[in-house]
Amino acid sequence: MSSSSTSGSGRAMREHAGGYLPIENYGIIGNMHTCALVGMDGSIDFMCWPDFDSPSVFCRLLDKNKGGHFSISPPPDLVCTTKQQYLPSSNILVTRYIHESGVVDLVDFFPRPKHTAMVSRPVPGQGGIREVRAVQEELKKWLVRRVECIRGEMALDIELFPAFDYARAKHETTIEQETNNPDESVSRTATFRSADVQLQLDVVAEGGSCTNIQPPVVTFEKQKRPGMQGEGVVARVVLGEGQSVSLVLRNDRPDHVTSVITPMVLDAQQHDTQRFWFDWIRKSRFKGKWREVVDRSLMVLKLLTYEPTGAIIAAPTFSIPEDIGGVRNWDYRYSWVRDSSFTIYILLRLGFKEEADAYMTFISERILTSRNPDGGLPIMFTIRGATDIPEFELTHLEGYKSSKPVRVGNAAAFHLQFDIYGELLDAIYLNNKYGKPVTWDQWVSVRQLLDYALTIRHDPDMSIWEVRNHKQHFTYSQVMLWVAFDRGLRLADKRNLPCPNRIKWLEARDSLYEEIMEKGYNTELQTFVQSYENNTALDSSILIAPLVFFLSPCDPRFLNTLDKILQPLDRGGLTSTGLVSRYDTQLSDDGVGGSEGAFSMCTFWLVEAMCRASVYEPRYLPRAVNLFENMLSFGNHLHMFSEEISPSGEQLGNTPQAFSHLALISAAFNLDRVVESKLSDDKL
Secondary structure, three states: OEOOOEEOOHHHHHHHOOOOOOOOOEEEEEOOOOEEEEEOOOEEEEEEOOOOOOOEEEOOOOOOOOOOEEEEEOOOOOOOEEEEEEOOOOOOEEEEEEEOOEEEEEEEEOOOOOOOOEEEEEOOOOOOOEEEEEOOOOOOOEEEEEEEEEEEEEEEEEEEEOOHHHHOOOEEEEEOOOEOOOOOOOOEEEEEEEOOOEEEEEEEEEOOOOOOOOOOOOEOEEEOOOOOOOOEEEEEEEEEOOOEEEEEEEEOOOOOOOOOOOHHHHHHHHHHHHHHHHHHHOOOOOOOOOHHHHHHHHHHHHHOEEOOOOEEOOOOOEOOOOOOOOOOOOEOOOEEHHHHHHHHHHHHHOOOHHHHHHHHHHHHHHHHHOOOOOOOOOOEEOOOOOOOOOOEEOOOOOOHHHOOOOEEOOHHHHOOOOOHHHHHHHHHHHHHHHOOOOOHHHHHHHHHHHHHHHHHOOOOEOOOOOOOOOOEOEHHHHHHHHHHHHHHHHHHHHHOOOOOOHHHHHHHHHHHHHHHHHHOEEOOOOEEOOEOOOOOOOOHHHHHOHHHOOOOOOOHHHHHHHHHHOOOHHHOOOEEOOEEOOOOOOOOOOOOOOOOOEEHHHHHHHHHHHHHHHOOOOOHHHHHHHHHHHHHOOOOOOOOOOOEEOOOOOEEOOOOOHHHHHHHHHHHHHHHHHHHHHHHHHHO
16 A cells, blocks of 8 residues: 555544544545545545536535535544555555554445546537547446454444535435345445435445354434434444445435445456556656655546546635635636646656547637637636536535635636636647647637737736736736747647738737836846736746746746745745745735635746756755655645645645646656756766
């Protein structure tokens, strides 16, 4: 097994935190349709069903009383040591309870067929949207939880309390059989039916390999808890060495015609799932330092992929706060155009061409079918490619540790964020360079988008940080507009493509560069600034400049800015304890209010910027390595990163976040190359 952590009783952790586990005390499992967060105390506290953007079924993460959960853990009076880790090269999560009297393993996963051939086809009546379908083996939409006693004996409490439709919908609970049937003729144990979703619980008990070890007895009863819209079921089971019990949550068939789940079926599902993940991660080309961390980040990114369309979501959760008790609580279960270039770069450079192609197909079809009436492109899409993402509040949920409001949807979908054209054109350029050559239809779309960019070239926007007040000419957006025109011109030259507005693009690219150097750089402070209007504020988004080849990583203007960012906040910088903030929220009013933690992505950007600078300025290399290692220490026990890190070291924001892991991989990839090159030079 890889990646472990030891702690005291999971219940004690939850009680100490007022009913909530720390954000970093979760692992993720999934099937590329949805996912679940499994706490170190064995409780699934977050799961949307059946897809990423479906309403939640379990959401105790956002309301300890109403949200719903599915827990399997020792009784409160049995204080155990808990470890949580993944089976090697897989997304099968193991939570181990250790006590003097016994040891129990809880294995959680969503099944995957070991071999899957993917085909793309249009969805009838969906405006050009395509879906990718598995054609070899059936994907079973099951949540599987298997518990086995490894040594001695241990009692376990099972609690299953669904809360459908974000804990708003009532449901009916029926116990189909109170006690499990040892002859395996029936596995269906309980059903939970709301107006829109019907789930059933299957229970399979096993004895040991010796004939004298009988299957354990599991007896369920219904229970109603305050605040819940319907009843749940509870049970206590005592497992002896060699005994096991498996619980499977799956869609209920209204006609009661459901297959019986047996131990043999579950063994096969677990074996195939482990083989699927092993075969997938084996494709990675990364063999350098930090391989374990990079592999885990890659598997997180795979889990955040919506297989039917190829879309990759920013995070699988919504409204986990960026500041405990604060209002910065957003829904990240969507696919941002901004992530495109980073995603394509990582997938192609590390050998995942199939995923890159599926994602590029999703993005390309959005360009063809989803542009605004004025020719512009929305900044984000649903996992199926839609653009209608209204934002509303779930006022009945208290929020993680009373962090309100709890938001679903995302009003930023309607923002003007001009940086997306740079990220998009960079993605198409990278795909043309490392993946498939650009197609004629893609090139026509590129021309249309860049001609549109000419019309908004001088306008202010809301940029990467999605401010919610007045628009500005953000330096980051201006840099990325430069990237858009630059990549368009490069594509035309590389593929000898017709370019009617070449002169206008060239003029726009060059004038943008001159303007950024004049208005985006404060000569008195000797740093690049957040925007032309807010020209005294430092912003870490400028760290992207050498990563997209806007300017040299050793340009004095950039190095001055880099050195300034490296200083602590009280000295005008953005770095504290080796962690980088987006900007000083006390100096930059973004229209949201409240404070926030340091940004994981920005810290990894800083590492990569220093790494690139170190090729010419060697003094930056040791610090880049130290900063990277320091940042890794803030990952959780499974090498997972959320969006932010609090001043006290805890993770904040939606988790796990794709951008954090993309930036981690990119930093590791480039840092490893530079370190290896330096070692080779030293040997000469």
